[in-house]
Amino acid sequence: MYYCRMQDVGKAKADVAAARVMQRVKGVTVTPHFCKIEEKDISFFKDFQIIVLGLDSLEARSYINSVVCGFVEYEEDGSPDLSTIKPLVDGGTEGFKGHARVIIPGITPCFHCSLWLFPPQITFPLCTLAETPRSPAHCIEFAHLIQWGQDRTGETFDADNPEHMKWIYDQALKRGEQFNISGITYSLTQGVVKNIVPAIASTNAIIAATCVLETLKIATMCSTGMDIYMQYTGTEGIYLRTVPHDKDPNCIICSPGVPLEVDKSITLQKFIDTLFKDRRFKLKLSKPSVSYHGNNLYMQAPPVLEEMTRPNLQEPLVRLMGGEKSDVLNINDRRLSGVLRVRVTFRDDAETIDMDTVGTH
Ligand SMILES: [Zn+2]
Incomplete structure (x- = not known):
């Protein structure tokens, strides 16, 4: 968040901001990258310890959120491996309103958990x-x-x-x-x-300062972080509060395992079909590959692996998962920027039949 001077007009914001920060703060190195963040290789983000966002779109926020949540590895019991977590600090403003939030992937709700916060664009009937x-x-x-x-x-x-x-x-x-x-x-x-909302310098300064403060807290552990989400409204006087949010257990981006119940007799092929029928996943998938504890159950590519794993499609999933009653499968798809974890629980077919019998009496 930065205001340009006349001589900066026409130059890339990233370049100008980087130069200005280095001028003001001695000994700091800022490397500007002038491009769409989606164009950066995912490994680019791995080098950072904390990521602070000053983005202007839902899409870009969603993207970084899913990349960072994708870095988190989970232990057997579903708890996140702390060494794989990269905290995100996000800020945004619109006129006199602003927000700042902290996302600790795998621990606090992620951006996708509360997508409902963003109302659809206002249109008039x-x-x-x-x-x-x-x-x-x-x-x-x-x-x-x-x-x-x-x-x-x-x-x-x-x-x-x-x-x-x-x-x-x-x-x-x-x-x-x-x-x-x-x-x-x-x-x-x-x-x-x-659809332009003018930028207000004071709003930007307040939100930027909040982001910096939260980043400092994470980096130094000098204090506990804010309670998830801060709202600021400066239209009339100052309204400021933080709101805690809940994690969405069905969040396809940050859940250690989105719950899914399937019949015990289901084959891997039928399981993949089920994913496409489920409203939580269907828009996120095109050609899903499935793996279990590091074993590839079915791979869409390369062709050699596809051919090798193809016979598994007709196998009962429960057998491929070693007879477990409930466990997590990893789904990879080129539409996803991270791994989708699905916690599969097998329904006893016998139970279903019993239920039906009771119903007909
Ligand atoms: Zn989430």
Whole structure:
């Protein structure tokens, strides 16, 4: 989080920020990387002890979260191997609001455990825009989503074209006059159309300072960390609180074993089919490979391994798992940036049959 000076305009933020920090703090080395973090090899992240995020999207946060959770190795009893944990400190701001949180993968809830915190992007119902506009944003969205298509058919709207933006602004102004709505400005038009929330220096400073403090606590163990999630709102006065969150036992990113009950007679092939039917996993998988305690039960690639493990598909899973009643299988898939751990528990087929018999009496 950093504010640029005139001479910095047009340069990469990472490069400028790194140079400035090195100027201010003697003896520190900052290596800037100007690229998408998703482009970095996963091994790149292994070299860090603590990772502090200042990202601007859900996708990027989700990605790093799953990479770091994927590094955690679990003991037989499901407890995480502490030496494999890389703490994450995350901060974000939107106008006068901000948050900071600490994620200790395998111990505290991960980012994915509380994805519900992020509401879907606000959109206005079209009928409100068309019939009962009540705010400047309604007028702007009307011009942008409806009027443009009506009056400038065949032209693709380009938010980076100043003439297009000015047109939206003029139409929104007219509509505002019609419905007696004031407060429509050119910069608000840009903000609404491009979905931009202006950055507020004080919010950024507060959130950045919180992230630094939490990082210092983790690095030095001088104090216990914050209770999971800090919210800050500076719209009217200052509202600040921390909220503890719970781990989601079904979290496919950080659970030591997402629980899944299957019939005792299930084959490995049927088990893989079951994964695709389960709403928790299906969107995350394309070609899953399955392993058990380091043994490859089924590998999708390379072809040699696929051929070698293919006969297992018709084997009962319980036999492949050495007759255990319940244990964890590791699922790897190119859609996942880490390992998916599924705790399989076998249902006794006999029990199911008994239940059915009782039901028919
Ligand atoms: Zn999680």
